Amino acid sequence: MSFLNANTYYIAAFGLIFIGLYIVMAKKNLVKVVIGLSFVDSGINLLLISIGYIKGGTAPIFSRPGISPLKMVDPIPQALVLTAIVIGVAVLALALSLVVKLYQQYGTLDIRKIRGLKW
Amino acid sequence: MSLEMLLVIAFGGAFLTYLLGKLSPVLRDILAVLLTLVILAIVALFYGRTGESSFMNFLGFNLSLRINTLSWLFAIAVATLGSLSTIFSLSYMKGKERLDFYYLMMLIVNASMLGIVFSGDLISFYVFWEIMSWGTFLLISYNRGPALAAGLKYIVMSIVGSTAYLLGMFSLYASYSTFNIADIASRISTASPGYLLSVLVLFSITFGIKNALVPLHTWLPDAHSEAPSPFSAVLSGILIKMGTYGFVISMYVLVGIKALSHLGHGILSFHFMLAILAAVTILVPTFIALMQDDAKRVLAWSSIAQVGYIILGIAIGTSLGFAGGMFHFLNHASFKALLFMAIGAVEYRTGTRDLNSLGGIIKKMPFTFMMTLIGALGLIGFPLTNGFVSKWLIYKTLILGKDPFLAFVALFGTWGTILYAYKILHNIFMGQLPEEYKGVEEAPFSMKFPMVILSIIIILFGILPGIPLKVINVIGVSLGFKSLAVNIWGIASDTGALNTINIFSAILVSWIVVWLIFKAAPTSLRVEQDNNYAAGSYVPTGRYLYTANFYAPVYRIIKPYVIDVVDIFYMALAGAVRTLCDWTRRMYTGELGSYVMYIMLFLAVLITMRLGFNIW
């Protein structure tokens, strides 16, 4: 159990990533596929955050005297995650707008029916 | 005048011709002819010169041009045929489309062939070789229709050849860290026979394809027959001989005669295997040629067979054989070009080259007939034509070398040659003149002129074979062959000399005797055709088809045995490759899920291979 306890966030992060990947590979509805992408994104963000996380840590600011730098949470992953979230949102927005346009063109969201391009 | 200047003139002139053509077609024609004549003059002035100079630096390697007698001999043949076929083109190509392009390509191919023979290192050889290949491709495709398939076949085989060349060239570089032919030649003597053999085999693929050595010949019949006739003359006359040049370079210059003789022994030597291939190249194509009904196709297959003689002579590798092969290369260049031009002239006037529908053209084009006759005699190897001398040298080599099988094949091939040469003469010129060709005229001057020059060469070299043989002897000696006792009338050797003056006088005497007999005999009565030709019955005024299906009995005998198996095999192979390619792209199914799965699969494979099996 100690493994689980020590690595809860990592397990959750990879769980999210794999669920997302499964959705992308197995689901035929485009909206679901996009949701799957979003899962993958969230998983990766969680992974990044948990790398810098220290249990019971404080914000990396010397806001009051007596804070040990050793107990500070690493700020860089948080900065990275902010960027990654922004990118993720952009991709998601683009994906959804493409899905809307596709629905207007094809009248369906079934990926099996949107197969004009192959070979 | 340096070699660089020559190439600059040749390539620059080609582009200048193209640009001039946009202004005025007449000026373009004049410039094209002038250019080839200037090149011919320059090359002729190079006679006897030797030397090497580097002309540019490419990727850190010095590209060099070198001249010696060997390259001069090929260059003069290139330049001569280049100018003659350009002159021939003047009227043959008149009124066709895209002439600027035609002349540009013609001149570029000509220039690149000069580049090939003058290149002193393997890179510039390859560069000019490739320029020649794509130029040829564009010219073969020029006639549209079936020419497209022919062009594609040519270029694909050509790329296969250059692939082999690249591998050979770089494996030489990897061992000797130089591309210079002379440098490699001086260092190669220490190489192991196995290595030399692999390099030679790679080069043989390249040159064998260009030279149309069976089983690499399949591009040639289509390409030669579909190309415009002046270019067919170049193609058959000199372009495929670049393969011959390559063989000489790789066998006798790069590897050298001494190292070559150590490559295997007896039947299993490189020499002998090449000679066997050459013999097959003589035998099968000769009889395939016999069965063709398209005059240019006959000549195309004949080219393959004749090239077999050249390679046979060169492959045997005695000084006599080498001289015979080299001489036959010159001769084939002259008479095959002449024949292609003559057929071109007939096609120009009649619009067809189908042997089954032509006939009796001799009445309308007697001059062309004479030219075809001389060409055909040269092809057969009739005494007093140059073909006789070179074939004599080759037979003699084979007999002296105690190769009865090869000698038999060579003689048997000549018998076949007589049959198809006669078929061409007969089916086009003899027999009844079909109604639609009643208005046919003799070929124009610009076609006659190159044909006359070529026929003069054929006769001249037949009576005075010493002229080219002396040059060939110099080449042979420089490559390490024994010197031959060449004189202007022929060649002396311990087992019987060739002396054309004797033959010439013998034939002259017999002609005089025959002429006298005919003179003494009562003159025969001239019988009109209607008189007793059809035993009094009605003679159709249209076509009396006795030239169609010529040699039908022979066909019946040889047809089951004479099949171009190789071509069938290549075509099946190409079909299989196409099907395989078609199946490959079905991997891209259009299913998004599977695409994502490919990505994850790659990741999984990468990690398992490393961590699970620790493969690398």
Place this chain on the structure above:
Amino acid sequence: MVNPVLLIAVPLGLAFSLPIFGLISKRLEKYLPVIAMLFNLSLSVYLVPRVLTHPIIVYIGGWAPPFGIDLFVGPVGIFFSVIIALVGLLVSIYAMDYIKEGDTGKYHVLFLLLLTGAQGVVLTGDIFNLFVFYEILCISSYALVGYLRDRDGLESAIKYLVQGSIGTGLVLTGIAFIYGLYGTLNMADIARQINSIKPAANFITLALIITGLGVEAAIFPMNAWLPDAHSSAPSSISAILSGIAIEIGVYAIARVIFTIFGATDILSFVALVGIITLLVGEMSALKQNNIKRMLAYSSTGQIGLIVFAFAIATSYGIEAGLFQILNHSLSKALLFLAAGYMIYRTGSMEISSFEGMGKRMPLTSLGFTIGAFSLIGLPPFAGFASKFLIVKAALTKGGGLYTCLIALALVATVIEGAYFFRVVQVLYFRGSNENVTRQEAPVVALVPFFVLAVLIIAIGIYPGPVMHVLNSATSEFVHRIAYIQGVLR
């Protein structure tokens, strides 16, 4: 001294101010990419001699690495900058006339963003920053592929987007691993510490990043998006995607393998993958009837060849790979641009509909032919020099594996020759030539054709000056210690 950061800042700034200029005059919009790229090209060319003597390292915000982000303007970076700016400039000139439909303002914004992303990837010295620029490149190319909003465009855009996001997701995971293992994101700093961690963890990180970048670099089997996207995008975008975007992916992989990880053990596998990519690409292209799909498959093939050349990993091999990148950028851009106007004139992408083009659009056809000949590797075009270098690198490397692989690569060249020559025949020799009137592409499109064709021939005949840059670029990849020391002085 001009700050190289302008190479990124100017196109980025112009991209976002473009809508404002659009308010002033709609006609102004299409000149802005040209101006930006002209600026980038002149700046990069100006920087070339300086960079060759010693690399310029810019600390963004004055924070020294490993804490701040640095731009490493080395020979490799400047080589790619020149290619990006050159191809970008020519394509933007071409697009002035070619892009008429739709909301052209958005097109130009996205186009500039794409180039900014590419520019950023090759210059940055920070791996997360690389990821960000990479995403900028990817997102703008997703949008541009669907620019025409037709069925094919939208379909390929969403497929490209899903695959691309999975790929960048993997890259980000890899970066997270790197940060977890080394606590730094500076490429030189990671490279310095790389051997302090046990190989298994290292390898998984490497595998994640290679796979992720491999999606964008179109390495088999992750290249399924490419034929769709390249064939349904507007031709100018196909040219950019083929000529720049996938090469950037290869650059990123090379940077990761050579500089960051110094992973020489994986290279024989990469070489194998490269050759498979090449073979599959060329074989898929053989029977294509759609010209743009054929060119797209040919791009995957060429990428395989580039990857193979890099994987040889001798200085000859890397040099050959870089040269092939240059050749492919120029030739494939030329091919797509030429094909673009031929499609525009005929209204069809079927190869058979291009009959008689040699007379109808002679200069365009000539451009196409030169590009095709160069890709096949015929002299005297640039492709010959790169093919020459690749074969030389493979055979001087020695060893049975590389000899077999180069033989397979040359087999692929034969297939490539077969389909390109077929198209050339269609352009010039198939069908009848009568009743064809001349309808040449407009002058703004002919300018890029002319420049590209001249460059292809000039580089093919005199590769010397290019080789000068490539030598330094190669040593940047080969000497990773020098790179590390340069950044972390």
